[in-house]
Amino acid sequence: xxxxxxxxxxxxxxxxLGAPVRTIAIGCMALPLAGAIAATVPQGYTDRExxxxxxxxxxxxxxPDGRILVLQATxxxxxxxxxxxxxxxxxxxxxxxxxxxxxxxxxxVDPGFASNRYVYLYCTVTNGGASNNRILRVTAQGxxxxxxxxxxxxxxxxxxxxxxxxxxxxxxxxxxLYVGAGSQEDARPSPDQSNSLNLSNPFGKILRIxxxxxxxxxNPYATTAGADPKIYAIGLRNPYGINFSAQGTxxxxxxxxxxxxxxxxGAPRANFGWSDVEGPSANPAYTNPLYAYEHLNGACAIxxxxxxxxxxxxxxxxxxxxxxxVDFCDGQIRxxxxxxxxxxxxxxxxxxxxxxxxxxxxxxxxxxxxxxxxGDGTGSVGKISYNTDEFLGSSGxxxxxxxxGGGGGCAIGGSGDPDPVLPLLSMLALGMxxxxxxxxxxx
Ligand SMILES: [Ca+2]
Numbered sequence: 001x002x003x004x005x006x007x008x009x010x011x012x013x014x015x016x017l018g019a020p021v022r023t024i025a026i027g028c029m030a031l032p033l034a035g036a037i038a039a040t041v042p043q044g045y046t047d048r049e050x051x052x053x054x055x056x057x058x059x060x061x062x063x064p065d066g067r068i069l070v071l072q073a074t075x076x077x078x079x080x081x082x083x084x085x086x087x088x089x090x091x092x093x094x095x096x097x098x099x100x101x102x103x104x105x106x107x108x109v110d111p112g113f114a115s116n117r118y119v120y121l122y123c124t125v126t127n128g129g130a131s132n133n134r135i136l137r138v139t140a141q142g143x144x145x146x147x148x149x150x151x152x153x154x155x156x157x158x159x160x161x162x163x164x165x166x167x168x169x170x171x172x173x174x175x176x177l178y179v180g181a182g183s184q185e186d187a188r189p190s191p192d193q194s195n196s197l198n199l200s201n202p203f204g205k206i207l208r209i210x211x212x213x214x215x216x217x218x219n220p221y222a223t224t225a226g227a228d229p230k231i232y233a234i235g236l237r238n239p240y241g242i243n244f245s246a247q248g249t250x251x252x253x254x255x256x257x258x259x260x261x262x263x264x265x266g267a268p269r270a271n272f273g274w275s276d277v278e279g280p281s282a283n284p285a286y287t288n289p290l291y292a293y294e295h296l297n298g299a300c301a302i303x304x305x306x307x308x309x310x311x312x313x314x315x316x317x318x319x320x321x322x323x324x325x326v327d328f329c330d331g332q333i334r335x336x337x338x339x340x341x342x343x344x345x346x347x348x349x350x351x352x353x354x355x356x357x358x359x360x361x362x363x364x365x366x367x368x369x370x371x372x373x374x375g376d377g378t379g380s381v382g383k384i385s386y387n388t389d390e391f392l393g394s395s396g397x398x399x400x401x402x403x404x405g406g407g408g409g410c411a412i413g414g415s416g417d418p419d420p421v422l423p424l425l426s427m428l429a430l431g432m433x434x435x436x437x438x439x440x441x442x443x
């Protein structure tokens with residue numbers, strides 16, 4: 001992506017003032033866990049690390065039975081079963097091309113998984129002498145999956161292009177597969193040269209296909225001369241995430257260039273403006289973001305997101321159907337409540353180069369850290385539970401007993417990650433020309 005880069009100053013600065021106290025909260029005590037960097041969570045919640053050891057983690061999703069699939073750009077899909085990382089991968093895409101920002105970047109579960117066991121992946125694969133982005137499907141058999149079926153191959157990536165592959169992938173409430181295809185342009189092109197604004201190619205778009213790869217007849221550009229009929233919406237740069245609210249609203253995480261990060265509301269024929277504009281604009285041709293934030297206070301890239309709508313809701317009522325999202329650089333999870341998709345509320349902080357969020361069926365919020373800033377660069381999965389889960393188990397009725405902050409005997413703030421660290425990182429980030437240390441990792 002190329003525009004804002006990640007730097008040593010984050011790391012060295014944080015360490016000069018002392019590394020965060022690394023703890024996990026267990027019961028009423030916070031105990032140290034070697035190598036773990038805990039998030040700071042609101043009173044009433046518990047954070048703990050459940051797994052570690054992921055190389056270039058990129059995405060994560062929960063299966064209806066509670067297992068969590070963790071995707072690595074390298075092509076390996078790992079399984080967390082009852083919060084334990086299984087030694088055998090779920091699947092390995094052996095021809096994944098994970099150079100630069102290429103790689104396996106999206107994972108989605110079929111709504112009929114309980115019967116068909118389908119899981120979809122969005123991966124850059126080598127294909128002869130070139131590489132292209134591919135939607136593929138695997139079928140779960142126990143804790144592993146069968147061989148791949150190709151659903152859709154996008155056109156070849158230009159040989160020198162390494163960034164902005166997208167990765168958003170979800171089956172919508174209409175049972176169509178929605179794909180966030182990146183612009184596949186390393187630099188920002190002029191609008192007349194921009195893939196994202198050009199209907200003749202699938203790049204910088206949201207695509208809509210049947211889950212078998214066919215083009216739905218009711219797609220918005222299905223009969224438009226010269227248009228790629230898979231296109232649903234245009235004007236995107238690096239649509240890293242797609243999610244649907246309980247009401248069926250499509251929410252798109254669009255990673256910006258140097259200035260703005262966007263949450264866009266998907267709609268047929270929407271044009272989100274890239275590469276002409278970034279962030280909100282006054283141009284009526286473009287659909288403005290539902291919510292956008294500037295690269296201030298250390299923020300740099302909106303990566304993971306999830307909608308809190310599990311079968312068994314545990315979080316307090318204010319977060320029902322909330323859109324949780326995380327920024328790669330500022331380490332914060334914030335939420336756009338269902339009551340206001342335009343005004344976020346703070347939720348957690350102290351994450352380390354996080355790339356994905358997901359909600360388990362029993363109502364916990366999982367995050368996937370890359371751990372590039374404070375950690376060792378080995379990805380980890382953390383789990384944020386509302387304390388009713390921890391103390392009452394996770395098989396109850398789903399009713400919330402204690403309101404936010406009401407505690408349940410042990411009011412646990414999660415970690416010992418000291419607050420001063422984040423302001424320090426923010427100061428370091430402001431106005432700084434940041435050198436990309438791990439360019440490959442930031443969407
Ligand atoms: Ca935009």
